[in-house]
Amino acid sequence: MLIILAFILLFHMAAAVLLFVATVHNAWWVVSPAGRDVIYADLWYSCNSTCYPVENSHTAQAAYLQTVQATMILATILCCVSFFIFILQLFRLQQGDRFVFTAIIELLASVCVLVAASVYTAQNESFHTPSLQDGSFGSSYILAWVSFPMTLVSGLMYLVLRKRK
Secondary structure, eight states: OHHHHHHHHHHHHHHHHHHHHHHHSSOSEEEOOTTSOOEEEOSSEEESSSEEEOTTTTSGGGHHHHHHHHHHHHHHHHHHHHHHHHHHHHHHSOTTOBOHHHHHHHHHHHHHHHHHHHHHHHHGGGSSOGGGSSOEEOHHHHHHHHHHHHHHHHHHHHHHOBOOO
């Protein structure tokens, strides 16, 4: 049982780290213009040697970008909260009970990641300037998609897991 518990904790922590890196790192979109520095664009900034905010990120035209920002932050927070609730439930639940509350919060984090990555996939050209539209998805975008099944599986593991002696 201790080995399973350690595996679940490590799996959950790995998902939380992936979510945090995907949210914070500036490589959701990568543009490699010929003969110039590579430009990395994330949810807040576009960077080559210097960083500048995403144009019009505070306007109604960037509502999709704001949706991605909000849901990625919410997913990261929910993932961390579900970890702490799991630790609390580990000591407070009766024997044989399931970690349902932890599972629900982790599954909500999974849904938030799915929404964020899907919206970014569908609408990435609407909030990039024309000079940045000839790029490709970056490593943070891939990490977001990798963290989706990890949080989903983690939530399902908590749903199935019962507290034992």
